[in-house]
Each structure stands twice: as C-alpha cells, then as structure tokens.
Amino acid sequence: MSRILLQSRNLRRTFDTMTAVEDFSMTLEAGQLVGLLGPNGAGKTTTLRMLCGLMEPSSGSVVFDGLSLAENTVEAKRMLGYVADQPMILPLLTGWEYVQFVGGLYGMAPDVIEHNAMPLLERFNLSKAIHRRADSYSHGMQQKLALVAQIVHEPLVLLADEPTVGLDPASAAQMEEVFREFCQAGHAILISTHLLSMAQELCDKVLIMTKGNIVAEGSPATLVQEAGDSLQNLFLRLTQEEASP
Amino acid sequence: MTRYLMRWQFLMIKRQMLTFQGLFPLLMGILFQVAFLTVMLIHGTQHLAAAITPVVFYVSLFGLVQVAGSFTQLIALSTLGLLGVAPITPRDKIQMVAGSLMFTAGLNATLLSMGIGIVLGLRYGLAGGVLVAAVLWITGFSLYMGLGIGLNSLLISRLPVKMRKNGGVLFLGLLIMVVSPLYALMSQHDPSLANSLGGALVAISAQKSGAWSLVLTLLGVSAGLLIMVLLPLRKNASAFANKMGDVISTDSKEYHSGRFPRGLTRLLLWREFVTLARRPILAIGVLIFVSVMAAEMPGPFYLWLFGILGSQIGATVLALGSPSVLALLYIAPIRLETYWYKRLISLSPLSLLLSLALTAVLLFTRRVLAPITAVDGFVLCFLAMMATSFFAIYFKPTSSQARKRNVVFSTIVMFAVVLVPMGLGVLDQTRPLLGFFVTGACTLGIAAIGGPLIRRKRALQYPFSPGKGIFITKRSSV
Known part of the structure; x- marks a missing residue:
C-alpha cells in the first residue's frame, strides 16, 4: 500500500438546520488522482474547505501524512495546496509578484520559487504576461496562475475545486497534463468536478457525492463495469435517486 | 421604463438599507455627533458656532464622498452587465441613477441635520431645533445632489475616458484641496467668517432677528444647487454613460520588481x-x-x-x-x-x-x-x-x-x-x-x-x- 497522504474520517458539517456534509471519509495515497463528482449543492466545496482548514468541521478529522489538521495546523498546511473555484488573486500585484508572494507565505526562497515556477508559467503560456497586473488577466489566465502559485511550494496534496472551469480546451489539457505529472512525482490530488469526461480520463478513483454523502466510490472502470452502464448514466441514476423523496 | 427600473432599484435599497442593520449605524452616527458636540462644549469651546462649523464641514464632506462615489458606481453599473446589454435608453438609466441617489443624499442629509438639530434644540428649544434641522436637511440634500451629481458629472465628462471610473475620487480630491486650505486659513485670519455657517445655524435655531433672511438665503442656495443637477446632468451624464464600457479596460502596463524579500x-x-x-x-x-x-x-x-x-x-x-x-x-x-x-x-x-x-x-x-x-x-x-x-x-x-x-x-x-x-x-x-x-x-x-x-x-x-x-x-x- 502506498503512503497515505490524506485521510479524512467521518467529516460532517451542519449549518443551523441544514447538513451540507453528512459523513465524508476517504484516503488519498501518494500518486493518486481522485475525482470528487457531484451535482451542484452536493457538498463538494464545503468538503474541500474542511479539508484545507478554511472551514471547521462539525465533527470528524482530517490528517495529512500522519499530522492532524486540527492539532498540527501549521505543519499540516505546509503539505497542502488549494486551488479555489474562484482564483484568489491579489489586486495590484503582477503575475510574477503574486507567485513570489504566495511562495513566500510558505517560506520559500525567491530563487527556489523562480526555479519551480518558470517552467510552469512557460507551459501555461503565461511567461509573456507575468509582469502585467494579475487582475488584468482573463479568468483562465488567473486560474492557471493560481495553480502555479499553489504548486510552487511542492505540496504533498493538492486540493482543486473545479480547476478547469472557464479554461479553453488547450489550457484544460495542459492543466490535466500537469496534474498527471504531479501525481507521477509521488504527490496526490483531489479534484472536485462535475465534468464526467475529465473524471473518466484523468482520475484513478472517483467519489460520487450527493446531498452530503458519498454514494459510490471506485475507479471509473470498476464503477462502469459493476453498474453495467456508462459513468454518466450511473451518475445521473445515483444523484437522482438521492434527490427523489 | 424609468419607473420600472426605479421600482427594482428601491427594492434593493430597501433590502439593504431599510432594515435594522442598515439604519442602526446611521442612528449611531447621529448620536456620535451629539456626543462629540457635547464634549466640545463641556471642555472649553466657547462658541457653539465654532464647534458646529467643522462638524458640518466634515459631515458634509463625508456625505459628498458617499454620493459622488455612488454616482460613479451606479453610472458604471447601469452601462455594464445586465443593464448594459438591455435595450434601455441612456435617459432612463440616468433618471434611475438620479432617483437612487436621492435616497443616498437624503440619508446623508439626515445624518448631517439630525445631530446638529438635536444639540441646538436642547439649547434653544424644540421649535428652533426642528427649524434648523429642516433647513440643514434641505441644504445638505441639495448640496449632495448639486455637487455630488451635477458638478461631478460635469467634471467627469471632461475627463479622458480611462480616468472616468475614478472621477468621483478626483472630484472630491479637488474639492478638498481647494476648499480645505481656504477654510483653514480663514479660521486663523478671520474666525468669525470661517464660523459664519455655524453662526447662521445658531441664529436660525435661536430665531434671532435676521434668522428668516438666513433661512431664505440657504433655501435660495439649495435651489441653485438643485438646478446644477437638473440642467447639466442629462447632457453630461449621457455623454459618458455610453462609453463607460471603455472604462473597464485594464491596466496593461508592465511592472518589474527588484529582488523579492x-x-x-x-x-x-x-x-x-x-x-x-x-x-x-x-x-x-x-x-x-x-x-x-x-x-x-x-x-x-x-x-x-x-x-x-x-x-x-x-x-x-x-x-x-x-x-x-x-x-x-x-x-x-x-x-x-x-x-x-x-x-x-x-x-x-x-x-x-x-x-x-x-x-x-x-x-x-x-x-x-x-x-x-x-x-x-x-x-x-x-x-x-x-x-x-x-x-x-x-x-x-x-x-x-x-x-x-x-x-x-x-x-x-x-x-x-x-x-x-x-x-x-x-x-x-x-x-x-x-x-x-x-x-x-x-x-x-x-x-x-x-x-x-x-x-x-x-x-x-x-x-x-x-x-x-x-x-x-x-x-x-x-
């Protein structure tokens, strides 16, 4: 068994009378790319926010490479990167300055940041724009920049919330390639998405989530085989069953 | 169409402002003014006029910031996004903006007049307090509409397109840089002139002789300020309203930082x-x-x-x-x-x-x-x-x-x-x-x-x- 980089147990999140996440348990091993699939309102973003420490779970635990997020918060956060659905771009800073700033928050030296970031920026065709203000970039450029900034400190685990939304096909393909290489280097990624095609092509394992619960789990091929149906139909059936009274 | 836009606009304003959350800070602002003036009077400011004038000055500036800033934002909003693509004439949009801003101007005029009215009312009686509050409200409201919208729109229309989104800020900066040093100089060289506004308000509330001519003067000034809204606004605002889309063009300048820390x-x-x-x-x-x-x-x-x-x-x-x-x-x-x-x-x-x-x-x-x-x-x-x-x-x-x-x-x-x-x-x-x-x-x-x-x-x-x-x-x- 590969090294377990992320483990969550019985994560639950309630808001007054509403339960957004019922019981989320999963493990993420080194080299794995896991997709978290679900319709709108399934609890994917809430789950990711709990996993990266932006939201306190009502109950349950999150452990990064043996370190509890609740008890060893700073050390655990060193190991993770998070790409939000809306790029977290700082106003007034150029793309290059943004990458340096974020890398600096993780204690990295400027020359190391440069060494890690430049190849990625070139790959994403951002190198010509890096001295322009990042708030002048298109959404797709900002999203790619945000990804570079979160990978540059070489986190063990990357959490990404719908990272390819708004990207053109070429950029989405570049991003997927970077994800694959990231995992091949021994890291792990958990991506939330509702693009079934992406999940099928990219992910080693998928978790199908609806109304705060995981309703199916397994590799795309296994799920399809067991269901005797396409992933799309399986997804629709599972999510509509949950939606029905 | 204007009435349609106004109806929706007021619904949003109502949800934002006409709630406890929206009005409580306004109430606290008024109470703070009263407390401030009371402290000033207790701790040594001899003349009420000398205490009131700077308060009116600062609160008016604050109100102008609100109204001028809101004006530029609303004009931008009305020409971008949903309203930008909808088949709505500039005239309807401008009327909607002006109508919405009447509410902002009214709230700020309330903030300006209530505190002063309460203090002067306590000193000179209810009738005096109500009278001065009413006059100050009308004058303040006209000031915000006239300068915050009318003069503001005139200045903005003269600016290059790319600077228009900062028009409100530039206008206020100009106003502060011109008016404030003048006021400061006057305070030193001719305090009675500098504090004449405060003196006028005191005279009105005390209903001294000549108070009614002061009231008429202020109302006359208010009328002039309101004309500043009505005449230039339509012409100037429509001139730039259609081009506000250009304003959102972004900064493509390059910045090269030195060594990173x-x-x-x-x-x-x-x-x-x-x-x-x-x-x-x-x-x-x-x-x-x-x-x-x-x-x-x-x-x-x-x-x-x-x-x-x-x-x-x-x-x-x-x-x-x-x-x-x-x-x-x-x-x-x-x-x-x-x-x-x-x-x-x-x-x-x-x-x-x-x-x-x-x-x-x-x-x-x-x-x-x-x-x-x-x-x-x-x-x-x-x-x-x-x-x-x-x-x-x-x-x-x-x-x-x-x-x-x-x-x-x-x-x-x-x-x-x-x-x-x-x-x-x-x-x-x-x-x-x-x-x-x-x-x-x-x-x-x-x-x-x-x-x-x-x-x-x-x-x-x-x-x-x-x-x-x-x-x-x-x-x-x-």
Whole structure:
C-alpha cells in the first residue's frame, strides 16, 4: 500500500438546520488522482474547505501524512495546496509578484520559487504576461496562475475545486497534463468536478457525492463495469435517486 | 421604463438599507455627533458656532464622498452587465441613477441635520431645533445632489475616458484641496467668517432677528444647487454613460520588481510598499485628508486625531483584497497571531509617516505641542492601530447570533475604537507624562496578551465558518 497522504474520517458539517456534509471519509495515497463528482449543492466545496482548514468541521478529522489538521495546523498546511473555484488573486500585484508572494507565505526562497515556477508559467503560456497586473488577466489566465502559485511550494496534496472551469480546451489539457505529472512525482490530488469526461480520463478513483454523502466510490472502470452502464448514466441514476423523496 | 427600473432599484435599497442593520449605524452616527458636540462644549469651546462649523464641514464632506462615489458606481453599473446589454435608453438609466441617489443624499442629509438639530434644540428649544434641522436637511440634500451629481458629472465628462471610473475620487480630491486650505486659513485670519455657517445655524435655531433672511438665503442656495443637477446632468451624464464600457479596460502596463524579500515581515512590508506605490493618488489623498483634519480640528483637544489615524490604519489588518483572497492567508502555514504581529510591524512605517505628517501640520498651524505631547501622539497612533487590528481579528461572533445583535455589537466596537483614543488623547494633553505611561502600558498590554488570546480562540482559525465575522456571514455555498 502506498503512503497515505490524506485521510479524512467521518467529516460532517451542519449549518443551523441544514447538513451540507453528512459523513465524508476517504484516503488519498501518494500518486493518486481522485475525482470528487457531484451535482451542484452536493457538498463538494464545503468538503474541500474542511479539508484545507478554511472551514471547521462539525465533527470528524482530517490528517495529512500522519499530522492532524486540527492539532498540527501549521505543519499540516505546509503539505497542502488549494486551488479555489474562484482564483484568489491579489489586486495590484503582477503575475510574477503574486507567485513570489504566495511562495513566500510558505517560506520559500525567491530563487527556489523562480526555479519551480518558470517552467510552469512557460507551459501555461503565461511567461509573456507575468509582469502585467494579475487582475488584468482573463479568468483562465488567473486560474492557471493560481495553480502555479499553489504548486510552487511542492505540496504533498493538492486540493482543486473545479480547476478547469472557464479554461479553453488547450489550457484544460495542459492543466490535466500537469496534474498527471504531479501525481507521477509521488504527490496526490483531489479534484472536485462535475465534468464526467475529465473524471473518466484523468482520475484513478472517483467519489460520487450527493446531498452530503458519498454514494459510490471506485475507479471509473470498476464503477462502469459493476453498474453495467456508462459513468454518466450511473451518475445521473445515483444523484437522482438521492434527490427523489 | 424609468419607473420600472426605479421600482427594482428601491427594492434593493430597501433590502439593504431599510432594515435594522442598515439604519442602526446611521442612528449611531447621529448620536456620535451629539456626543462629540457635547464634549466640545463641556471642555472649553466657547462658541457653539465654532464647534458646529467643522462638524458640518466634515459631515458634509463625508456625505459628498458617499454620493459622488455612488454616482460613479451606479453610472458604471447601469452601462455594464445586465443593464448594459438591455435595450434601455441612456435617459432612463440616468433618471434611475438620479432617483437612487436621492435616497443616498437624503440619508446623508439626515445624518448631517439630525445631530446638529438635536444639540441646538436642547439649547434653544424644540421649535428652533426642528427649524434648523429642516433647513440643514434641505441644504445638505441639495448640496449632495448639486455637487455630488451635477458638478461631478460635469467634471467627469471632461475627463479622458480611462480616468472616468475614478472621477468621483478626483472630484472630491479637488474639492478638498481647494476648499480645505481656504477654510483653514480663514479660521486663523478671520474666525468669525470661517464660523459664519455655524453662526447662521445658531441664529436660525435661536430665531434671532435676521434668522428668516438666513433661512431664505440657504433655501435660495439649495435651489441653485438643485438646478446644477437638473440642467447639466442629462447632457453630461449621457455623454459618458455610453462609453463607460471603455472604462473597464485594464491596466496593461508592465511592472518589474527588484529582488523579492524573504520572511513574512519583509514580504508584508514589501506588499504594503507596492500597494501604496501603485495607488499614489490614494496615498496623496490620505496625506491631504490627514493634514486638513489636523489643521481644522477645533478646540484644544486635537491629540485624539492620532488615535483616529491609528484606528484607520489598524482596520486594514486583513485588507489583502476580497474575502476570497483572504483565504490565501488561512491556507498558508502561518499562525494567525504571527500574522497579526508581523502585519503590525509592516503597518508601522505608515503609522510613523502619517504621525509625522500630522505633527508637522499641527506645528505649522501654531498649536502648542510639547515634546512629550508629540511623543504621546505617536504612541497613541500606534496603540490605536494595535487595538483596532486586534478587535478586527478577535471580536467576532463565534456562533450564529441574531443579526440585530451582530450589528449592535459591531457598531459599539466601532465607536469604542474611536472614543477610547479620544479619552486617551485628552489625558495625553492634560497630563502628558501620565498619559505617556498609560498609553504605553496599554500598548504593551495588548501586544503581550493579544497574541495568546488570538491563538486560544479556535474559532478564529476558520474564516468560512458562519458567524465568524471576518467574512460576511452568509450561508456558504455547498
């Protein structure tokens, strides 16, 4: 068994009378790319926010490479990167300055940041724009920049919330390639998405989530085989069953 | 179509403003004015007119900021997005904007007139208070509409397209730079002229002879100001309204930074510097505003300005950008208390610079400022910065509370961070040495206990949990 980089147990999140996440348990091993699939309102973003420490779970635990997020918060956060659905771009800073700033928050030296970031920026065709203000970039450029900034400190685990939304096909393909290489280097990624095609092509394992619960789990091929149906139909059936009274 | 737009606009305004949450801060603003004037009168300002005039001046400027800023925003909104693509004539959009701004102008006029009306009413009787409040309301409303919209639109229409989105700010900067030094000079050379507005309001409320001619004069001025809205607005606003889409073209200039710093403190200092350098107008505007406040501060107690300044600086402790950008800070491996301490260090140069500017202006306007008192001012600025930043991080509701309690709590905290520097400022001026030790002890005390308190409050570590007030409390999207 590969090294377990992320483990969550019985994560639950309630808001007054509403339960957004019922019981989320999963493990993420080194080299794995896991997709978290679900319709709108399934609890994917809430789950990711709990996993990266932006939201306190009502109950349950999150452990990064043996370190509890609740008890060893700073050390655990060193190991993770998070790409939000809306790029977290700082106003007034150029793309290059943004990458340096974020890398600096993780204690990295400027020359190391440069060494890690430049190849990625070139790959994403951002190198010509890096001295322009990042708030002048298109959404797709900002999203790619945000990804570079979160990978540059070489986190063990990357959490990404719908990272390819708004990207053109070429950029989405570049991003997927970077994800694959990231995992091949021994890291792990958990991506939330509702693009079934992406999940099928990219992910080693998928978790199908609806109304705060995981309703199916397994590799795309296994799920399809067991269901005797396409992933799309399986997804629709599972999510509509949950939606029905 | 105008009525249709207005109906929806007022629905949104109603939901935003006509609630306890919207009106409570307005009420507190009025009470604060009354308290301020009362303190001024008790502590030595001989003439009511001399106390009232700067209050009217500052509150009017505040109202103009609101209205002029809202005008530019609303014009931009009405030409972009949904309204930009819909088949709506510029005339309808402008009428909607003007109608919406009447509400903003009315609220600010209420803030201006109520406090003064209450103080003068207590002094000269109910009838006098009501009369002066009514006249001041009409004049204030006309001022905001006339200058905030009419003159503003005239100036903006003369600007190059790319500068129009900052038109409101430029207009106000111009106004402050022209009017404020004039007022300051007049206060020194001819105080009776400078305080003539306050004198007129006192005369009206006391219903002295000549009061009615003053009322008619002010109403005449109001009519003139309203004409400034009606005549130029349609012509000037429509000239630029259709081109506001060009305004959103972004900055394509390149910036090349030198060596990047290492370490959180240096990183935050660097970012502070970059932010100010790329917004020079804002930096200059703040400096001018500080200087004007210092020059025109009435009465003997002016040291609390250092506290107000410090509070404003401290309030930017978490100002990295929008709330979603703040998440960057929370996912990074940084303790919140560590961030707080280092951010204070990064804000200290600004605190020092603005304190120096304030001291220079006070000396230039021939205030008596003993060395120990000047030092007290610097320490007070730093204390206010530290206290406000601590409040901004620490004092938030930690569980779901009723919205009304949230608003009351937040507003009370807001006034506390204004009133406490006021109290310490008075102490610093009356007993400078004692004030120095008290202010210094408070500074050291907050520095010592602030960090551990932040560390121990677990709920602070989670910015997206509801009721945790760093972010706007709303149902999180799932």
